[in-house]
Amino acid sequence: MTRLEATDVLAGKPSSFDVSRVRLDFPALSQIVNGSPVAYLDNAASTQKPTSVIETVTAAYTFNYSNVHRGVHTLSQRATEAYEGARETARQFLGAPLVEEIVFVRGTTEGINLVAQSYLRPRLEPGDEVLISGLEHHSNIVPWQMVCQQTGANLRVVPINAKGEIDLDAYKDALSRRTRLVAMSHISNALGTVNPVQMIVELAQQRGIPTLIDGAQAAPHLALDVATLGCDFYTVSGHKVFGPTGIGVLYGRLDRLNEMEPYQGGGEMIRSVTFESTEYASPPHKFEAGTPHIAGAIGLGAAMDYLTELGIDTIGAYETDLLRYATQCLGRLPEVRLIGTADDKAAVISFLLEDIHAHDVGTILDQEGIAVRVGHHCAQPVMDYFQVSSTARASFAFYNTAQEVDRLVGGIKNVLEVFGR
Ligand code: PLP
Numbered sequence: 001m002t003r004l005e006a007t008d009v010l011a012g013k014p015s016s017f018d019v020s021r022v023r024l025d026f027p028a029l030s031q032i033v034n035g036s037p038v039a040y041l042d043n044a045a046s047t048q049k050p051t052s053v054i055e056t057v058t059a060a061y062t063f064n065y066s067n068v069h070r071g072v073h074t075l076s077q078r079a080t081e082a083y084e085g086a087r088e089t090a091r092q093f094l095g096a097p098l099v100e101e102i103v104f105v106r107g108t109t110e111g112i113n114l115v116a117q118s119y120l121r122p123r124l125e126p127g128d129e130v131l132i133s134g135l136e137h138h139s140n141i142v143p144w145q146m147v148c149q150q151t152g153a154n155l156r157v158v159p160i161n162a163k164g165e166i167d168l169d170a171y172k173d174a175l176s177r178r179t180r181l182v183a184m185s186h187i188s189n190a191l192g193t194v195n196p197v198q199m200i201v202e203l204a205q206q207r208g209i210p211t212l213i214d215g216a217q218a219a220p221h222l223a224l225d226v227a228t229l230g231c232d233f234y235t236v237s238g239h240k241v242f243g244p245t246g247i248g249v250l251y252g253r254l255d256r257l258n259e260m261e262p263y264q265g266g267g268e269m270i271r272s273v274t275f276e277s278t279e280y281a282s283p284p285h286k287f288e289a290g291t292p293h294i295a296g297a298i299g300l301g302a303a304m305d306y307l308t309e310l311g312i313d314t315i316g317a318y319e320t321d322l323l324r325y326a327t328q329c330l331g332r333l334p335e336v337r338l339i340g341t342a343d344d345k346a347a348v349i350s351f352l353l354e355d356i357h358a359h360d361v362g363t364i365l366d367q368e369g370i371a372v373r374v375g376h377h378c379a380q381p382v383m384d385y386f387q388v389s390s391t392a393r394a395s396f397a398f399y400n401t402a403q404e405v406d407r408l409v410g411g412i413k414n415v416l417e418v419f420g421r
Helices: 003-011 019-023 051-062 074-094 108-123 142-151 168-174 197-206 254-259 294-310 312-331 358-366 380-385 402-418
Strands: 102-105 129-133 154-158 179-185 211-214 233-237 248-252 270-273 278-280 336-339 348-353 373-375 391-395
Touching: 051 294, 074 102, 074 233, 074 248, 074 294, 102 108, 108 142, 108 179, 108 211, 108 233, 108 248, 129 142, 129 168, 142 154, 154 168, 168 197, 179 197, 197 211, 248 254, 294 312, 312 336, 312 348, 312 402, 348 402, 358 373, 358 391, 358 402
Parallel strands: 129 154, 129 179, 179 211, 211 233
Antiparallel strands: 102 248, 233 248, 270 278, 336 348, 348 391, 373 391
């Protein structure tokens, strides 16, 4: 079945999105893996890169490379221009009002750790609370646990329901005079649940509580607008938005960034240094100690430009059709147990095949060139909630097709056959 046929059936409308053309932008997708064309369904872990990103990074190293900010010579100026240009691109991509609010970090994990140590740690007292949900990636658990241990504060967890949705009543009840920060994901990597972040932020704001939204999984699928969302912090990873690894963005509202002390010192983040004291640079540079990932930031800018050009809403609509199709196809197999059935979901299907170990599922699918992730997905508390140790997870990007969903279904049938089911 072609992609158009699939969506015609499902959505009753043809799409103007030309997935065959878009796939040509991604050299990795035309590979043969284990004798079959690769079906890359592991996008929640990391995404493939379009030629425009690869060429931009290559050009950054080939023609425009030097260290940034301090050079008077031409190559340094070119590198600085491209690096700071990428910051402006990221500002637009996130819908941030000010370019000073865009801090380049290694990724979502580093962004969250930065907020935990620079913003929260000096403000936490014994008995204070940090509020997260039962749906979080380890990156949005462990940094808060660490800062709680360092200060005597408590980590409080809002429970989820059997569909894998945050219990909003419990959330409202959990917001208290001791809550110093709410930190929640926009989209769950393990289940694909899209959380009602606007409501989560508003409820916290009504009580004067700052919010951090982990946008690692949202950025590749949804148009972002942090100004409208009104959160204090928002984090994104470059490698999940078709950009390089080792680079990401922390958006922080300027008044928050201004009141934060840096947690790493070094070059690039200072205005003046003596042996007695140091005057820090203004945000965002205050939080970017050391030589940054220059080519990574420039490549991230190219990736964001690429997504903007495709149109995030266009790809989001396509992915919604694809997810619906995949959910229907897998739902027809009685041996498949879907883990995570939220009303609002994006791009992820976590599943189990009866009692067959997820690692066996992933290994057999790989023999047909179908790449899915198996394991706990860095979300062990989510696995604990569903009383499973791992799942197989197919996660989609806009370059995936209905044919690849059909291959996944065929692969699952093969797994069942191998295990005599
Ligand atoms: N948060 C979520 C929801 C994620 O899915 C991930 C990565 O899978 C992270 C945080 C951590 O991102 P990174 O490893 O890029 O820092």
